[in-house]
Amino acid sequence: MTPGHGILARPAVEVAPLLLGAVLGHAGVLLRITEVEAYLGVGVDPGSHAFRGQTRRNATMFGPSGHLYAYFSYGMHVCANIVCSPDGEASAVLLRGGEIIAGEASARMRRPTARSDRDLARGPARLTRALGIGLDDDGADLGLAPFELTLPEHPAPFLSGPRTGVGGDGGGAEYPWRFWIPGDGTVSPYRRHPKLGAPPLQR
DNA sequence: GCCTGGATTAACT
DNA sequence: GTTAATCCAGGCG
Numbered sequence: 001m002t003p004g005h006g007i008l009a010r011p012a013v014e015v016a017p018l019l020l021g022a023v024l025g026h027a028g029v030l031l032r033i034t035e036v037e038a039y040l041g042v043g044v045d046p047g048s049h050a051f052r053g054q055t056r057r058n059a060t061m062f063g064p065s066g067h068l069y070a071y072f073s074y075g076m077h078v079c080a081n082i083v084c085s086p087d088g089e090a091s092a093v094l095l096r097g098g099e100i101i102a103g104e105a106s107a108r109m110r111r112p113t114a115r116s117d118r119d120l121a122r123g124p125a126r127l128t129r130a131l132g133i134g135l136d137d138d139g140a141d142l143g144l145a146p147f148e149l150t151l152p153e154h155p156a157p158f159l160s161g162p163r164t165g166v167g168g169d170g171g172g173a174e175y176p177w178r179f180w181i182p183g184d185g186t187v188s189p190y191r192r193h194p195k196l197g198a199p200p201l202q203r
Numbered sequence: 204g205c206c207t208g209g210a211t212t213a214a215c216t
Numbered sequence: 217g218t219t220a221a222t223c224c225a226g227g228c229g
Contacts, residue, residue, distance in 0.1 A: 037210070047210070049225095057225060074211050075222030081210090094210055113213070125211055165210050191211090 007151070008065035012038035012084040012091035015065075016179045019082060019093055021156035025148040027132030028106040031121055035097035035180040035187045037163045039081070040172075041090040047163065047172035050090035060139045061090040068147070070128070070138040077125035080133050082142065082149075096124045096164070096178075099186045106132070118185045156181050164191055 008015055016038040024031045039048040049058040049071065060069040061083055069081040069092050081092035098121045100107045107120045107130040114120045114130075121127040142149040160176040173192075180187045 039210070049210080052226080055225075071210085072224065074209060075224075077211050077222095079210060096210085123211075163210075 008082065008084050009086045010065075010084060012040060012093050013177055015082075015084045016093045016177070017158045017160070018151065018155060020158050020179060020181050021152035023101065023148075023150045024095070024098070024131065024142070025102075025150075026137075026146055027103075029103035029131050030101045031098040031127065031131055032101050033095060033098045034184040035095075035178070037094040037096055037179070038084075038177040039092050039094060040177075041085065045172050045177075047166040048091070050092075054090070058090065061092050063087060063139070066142050066149070068133070068137055068140045068142055070133060070135055072135055073125070078128045078133065078135055079124040080128045080131075080137075094124060095127050097122050097180070097184075097186050097188045098127055099184070100130065122186050123188045158182070161190070162192075164188065 007018060016036045019033055019036055022033045024033060039045055041048065041050050042053050043051065045051055050061045054062050057071060060067060063083060064087040065084050067083045069083050070078055073079055079094060081094045083092050085091040100117065100120050104117065108114065110132055111120050111126060111130050121130040140147055158179050159182045160179045162173050162176060163178045166173045
């Protein structure tokens with residue numbers, strides 16, 4: 001594991017802003033992370049897969065930090081998280097958006113419908129696909145091949161706001177657990193959860 | 204076992 | 217703006 005990854009062994013809400021500007025590499029593509037969401041642990045965060053305790057799907061979240069938690073969603077998509085917290089505690093940071101900084105051709109092959117470069121990894125399932133990450137990669141150590149994770153030398157400026165796609169009314173939407181680099185075009189558009197009536201406040 | 208709904212996307216009106 | 221696609225995990229009986 002690359003030096004400095006010890007900081008990942010902290011709660012996701014603390015780690016999330018530190019991952020903005022980090023570079024994740026896999027399958028010939030380098031991605032600069034521009035948007036993330038924190039998901040917390042057992043009994044704390046109703047929007048988190050770990051809320052009700054450990055299951056087969058979320059087992060990786062309960063393992064050591066610095067590993068990849070990949071899960072299947074909506075019958076067709078894969079989303080990727082970076083596991084945080086010490087071994088035995090569950091929290092993770094969902095990768096929601098990023099900028100392709102190398103291997104654009106490979107990313108385009110995997111994302112033929114992307115209209116523009118910035119759409120290649122704008123959105124959690126798009127990002128995962130552009131990087132060639134699949135369910136097989138669940139549990140992978142991000143510090144070892146075929147992955148590489150480089151944390152930023154200096155913290156990136158960021159804004160925070162409510163998470164996208166997470167329900168309100170105890171679903172955790174009231175907390176500012178979404179973090180992004182302001183003004184970056186690869187940040188995904190905010191969409192409130194269908195169950196949320198009123199428009200959200202961003203920031 | 205059966206049923207529900209989802210940390211989404213792309214296509215369409 | 218709306219909706220179809222698509223399938224598994226989790227919850228419940």
